[in-house]
Amino acid sequence: ALVTVSELLTKAQKEGYAVGAFNCNNMEIVQAIVAAAEAENSPVIIQASQGAIKYAGIDFIAALSHQAAKNAKVPVALHLDHGTSLEQVMACIRHGFTSVMIDGSKYPFAENVAITKKVVELAHAIGVSVEAELGKIGGTEDDISVDERDAFFTDPKEAQEFVARTGVDSLAVAIGTAHGRYKGVPKLDFERLAKIRELVHIPLVLHGSSGVPDEDIKKAISLGVAKVNIDTNIREAFVGKMREVLEKNPDEIDPRKILGPAKEAAIEVIRQKIRVFGSSNKA
Numbered sequence: 647a648l649v650t651v652s653e654l655l656t657k658a659q660k661e662g663y664a665v666g667a668f669n670c671n672n673m674e675i676v677q678a679i680v681a682a683a684e685a686e687n688s689p690v691i692i693q694a695s696q697g698a699i700k701y702a703g704i705d706f707i708a709a710l711s712h713q714a715a716k717n718a719k720v721p722v723a724l725h726l727d728h729g730t731s732l733e734q735v736m737a738c739i740r741h742g743f744t745s746v747m748i749d750g751s752k753y754p755f756a757e758n759v760a761i762t763k764k765v766v767e768l769a770h771a772i773g774v775s776v777e778a779e780l781g782k783i784g785g786t787e788d789d790i791s792v793d794e795r796d797a798f799f800t801d802p803k804e805a806q807e808f809v810a811r812t813g814v815d816s817l818a819v820a821i822g823t824a825h826g827r828y829k830g831v832p833k834l835d836f837e838r839l840a841k842i843r844e845l846v847h848i849p850l851v852l853h854g855s856s857g858v859p860d861e862d863i864k865k866a867i868s869l870g871v872a873k874v875n876i877d878t879n880i881r882e883a884f885v886g887k888m889r890e891v892l893e894k895n896p897d898e899i900d901p902r903k904i905l906g907p908a909k910e911a912a913i914e915v916i917r918q919k920i921r922v923f924g925s926s927n928k929a
């Protein structure tokens with residue numbers, strides 16, 4: 647069944663696990679996300695970035711996800727990842743997304759509050775849940791200085807004010823993770839996360855989670871993270887398997903013989919993540 651992210655995260659927060667939010671951009675990945683969740687008897691979030699929506703087309707992303715959710719034995723939410731405009735948010739709501747992220751993190755605090763508040767008003771009026779971002783989750787940063795930390799990472803007091811002023815359902819925090827592949831091992835600021843948790847009581851979201859060691863993910867979940875975003879690890883598994891098949895069979899011309907095994911590889915990595923997040927058998 648199709649549900650909102652907010653209802654999945656409320657239960658996750660209460661029971662101390664996190665729900666995986668996995669990025670899709672084609673049919674095989676949508677199918678892999680739902681197949682993995684079913685194999686683990688876990689709730690799951692299918693999410694699409696603006697880039698994915700542009701690539702596949704919003705009608706296809708929505709139709710594929712709705713079809714997968716309709717037949718699923720587990721609860722599935724369809725979420726816009728890093729929406730940056732009201733137009734994008736509204737297009738997704740019109741296409742039946744059950745949750746949206748408005749990422750106003752590139753704006754100064756007051757503007758981020760303003761755009762987030764507006765999205766919350768519109769989305770809540772029709773039962774769609776909203777994620778926002780405060781602080782900057784950058785590219786891979788290896789050696790970030792103390793000054794840069796204070797400039798880019800989420801400030802706990804600001805987070806408290808942001809949540810109170812916007813009424814947002816969940817908050818993406820910047821505590822040292824980055825999108826894409828890490829050059830070294832990321833160092834998460836758990837002290838900051840704990841302070842945010844003291845002041846902010848809604849579910850927190852960890853972006854850039856591919857490449858973060860399992861133990862750190864578990865620690866972040868114990869400190870209030872209830873949604874964990876994974877894209878890069880799926881791409882690596884999916885394309886890695888495609889490459890392997892093509893290297894072994896350079897003459898293969900049947901897409902099914904390449905994308906079928908790639909889908910299986912994606913299912914495996916997603917199942918593994920779901921187990922780390924603790925959401926197996928929580929459907």
Ligand code: G3H
Pocket residue numbers: 669695696697698727728825826877878
């Ligand atoms: O947050 C970024 C996600 O990994 C999506 O990336 O913009 O390349 O689709 P993308």
Ligand code: 13P
Pocket residue numbers: 669727728824825826827852853854855856857875876877878879
């Ligand atoms: P990764 O690139 O680490 O998989 O992060 C994905 C993400 O945060 C999507 O919003």
Ligand code: ZN
Pocket residue numbers: 728825853854875
């Ligand atoms: Zn992200």
Ligand code: NA
Pocket residue numbers: 824825826827828854855856857858878
């Ligand atoms: Na990452």
